[in-house]
């Protein structure tokens with residue numbers, strides 16, 4: 001089962017009606033097909049357009065970085081601008097917010113978290129759906145009553161087992177119930193995935209040379225559109241090594257500073273540069289990636305980026321017993337040191 | 348010149364083109380791409396459209412413009428590097444993508460013809476494949492002057508008629524690859540031409556998406572530069588490179604020197620794709636950026652395609668291929684945006 005969209009709408013309507021939030025980031029129906037799209041709700045009257053279905057993949061915590069930097073939906077009255085922003089968060093999205101709180105990128109009172117429990121469900125994988133249905137034209141994707149999905153195509157509705165099209169991140173999800181929230185819609189369901197890192201088995205079983213070949217082939221497809229970075233809620237740096245302006249230029253930046261800038265990575269999409277970009281990104285996400293799988297979903301050329309990030313999540317767990325995004329009050333993996341931390345991997 | 352080609356003779360044809368780099372659409376986990384193949388048996392019947400179109404053959408993402416090296420601390424010696432004169436033939440080109448090449452022709456042509464582009468372009472033969480059915484629900488070629496059976500930019504057009512293709516040759520480059528094929532082609536039957544035309548007309552009727560009021564578009568966009576419309580429509584845009592890099596008509600590039608050896612200085616001057624959604628695209632060295640945010644970047648993408656390009660070249664810079672809609676990770680939909688401009692209070 002799943003949380004009811006009416007309850008989510010009622011909550012959003014109430015918040016906007018009472019003027020408790022600046023605006024709410026949620027989901028609407030996309031205009032170009034059966035998938036939902038992120039939406040910004042500013043008035044209570046719009047709340048009926050909010051949707052909640054198995055295509056609400058997007059991690060809306062991503063938009064908190066924009067909110068911090070620019071005036072998004074700036075209200076007319078200045079004091080309204082200081083109100084929190086309402087965000088609809090699934091379990092994984094709430095863990096992204098937890099990391100942003102932990103890193104003090106976002107203040108707790110700057111956000112009002114409308115948690116939605118995925119219960120025993122989750123979101124679908126577009127690729128799995130396409131493989132399952134072939135060329136049939138999908139019109140609508142809904143939660144079924146007993147865990148599966150109901151997909152309506154031009155030939156009518158069909159029931160599809162959860163296991164067939166559920167996204168890998170949901171298959172391996174340990175916390176479908178939002179960990180930080182101001183309100184939660186939906187029940188808390190205990191989820192203990194049998195193999196929380198099962199999707200790594202295949203790649204881990206390969207010999208190093210085979211793994212090298214695998215990544216040479218996969219990363220060789222990369223067109224460096226940076227969608228994986230741009231959609232990631234954790235990739236909020238002002239200065240990303242990937243941009244050719246790898247430092248924030250302001251009117252005060254001297255000519256000397258500009259001349260001395262280091263170009264970390266060339267624009268050329270060849271494997272030397274592609275590997276550099278992806279390895280830097282993966283390392284910068286160690287202990288921070290909460291496995292929302294948005295990077296892999298966004299990738300137009302279908303590179304299995306989740307494998308990189310999941311591997312680092314597993315390392316953090318096995319080496320440091322560190323769980324990402326479960327508690328905003330613990331020190332972060334990268335910035336903390338404990339006497340009992342292992343060091344046998346340092347050579 | 349009209350011929351027919353049995354689908355199972357396709358491989359034979361390819362064998363007759365040994366001097367060419369032969370690109371065919373190849374499937375990898377549900378997505379197609381044009382790849383150079385030695386010998387392909389056929390064009391995969393499930394071929395929809397490639398993620399990156401044949402733009403990458405005439406305008407590759409990375410092009411070396413020149414090499415430099417300095418010895419004995421003298422000024423570097425510079426060597427011009429033009430693309431190799433190697434003929435390429437691309438099979439399975441969708442009409443929207445071929446038409447897009449006629450638009451990049453305008454950009455790289457004219458008074459300042461780009462020698463790198465033209466060296467590749469003049470060596471590239473585009474073999475079209477009429478869409479028997481719009482390959483995507485987001486195709487809208489018919490709104491912007493194209494058609495699933497359009498011929499602009501193509502050298503040869505193939506139309507599927509059951510177990511064979513109806514083959515129309517349109518240019519001298521096309522004649523070359525067809526005559527190289529020699530006996531693999533047959534003569535068309537009396538009503539093949541009609542049958543092929545019918546395939547195109549039927550497909551055109553199935554293109555579902557249409558831009559409303561497309562004739563007033565450029566005029567409507569003329570007064571919208573300062574409109575809050577762009578803020579509203581771009582709220583969820585993450586400023587990635589998908590919509591522009593995948594667009595068959597987008598042609599912006601950046602030029603950088605890539606140093607291979609610092610001492611003695613040796614390296615390459617390289618041109619790579621660039622795009623108007625990235626933060627450094629219009630960044631001035633003063634630190635000022637005239638397009639600092641998502642609204643100004645979405646505005647640029649739309650106005651370039653539907654206003655500035657019309658003013659400069661008399662055509663929309665969009666052929667309705669639908670890629671920017673299909674692959675945008677946050678559902679920004681160019682047809683929807685254009686539709687809304689018509690109704691927007693200016």
Ligand code: SF4
Pocket residue numbers: 221222223224225226227228229295298299300301302303305
């Ligand atoms: S989204 Fe995919 S193609 Fe784009 S930069 Fe990331 S890995 Fe490369």
Ligand code: SF4
Pocket residue numbers: 059096228231232233234235285288289290291292293294295296309
């Ligand atoms: S790296 Fe990918 S999976 Fe991890 S938080 Fe970022 S977008 Fe989500």
Ligand code: SF4
Pocket residue numbers: 396441442443444478480481482483486487488489493494495496554666667668669
């Ligand atoms: S836009 Fe038109 S020409 Fe292009 S693939 Fe779709 S139907 Fe074919």
Ligand code: SF4
Pocket residue numbers: 583584585586587588589590591624674675676677678679
């Ligand atoms: S419109 Fe979509 S694809 Fe284009 S830059 Fe914005 S998010 Fe990326």
Ligand code: SF4
Pocket residue numbers: 590593594595596597652664665666667668669670671672681
């Ligand atoms: S703007 Fe979009 S639909 Fe038009 S040609 Fe470019 S990618 Fe295709």
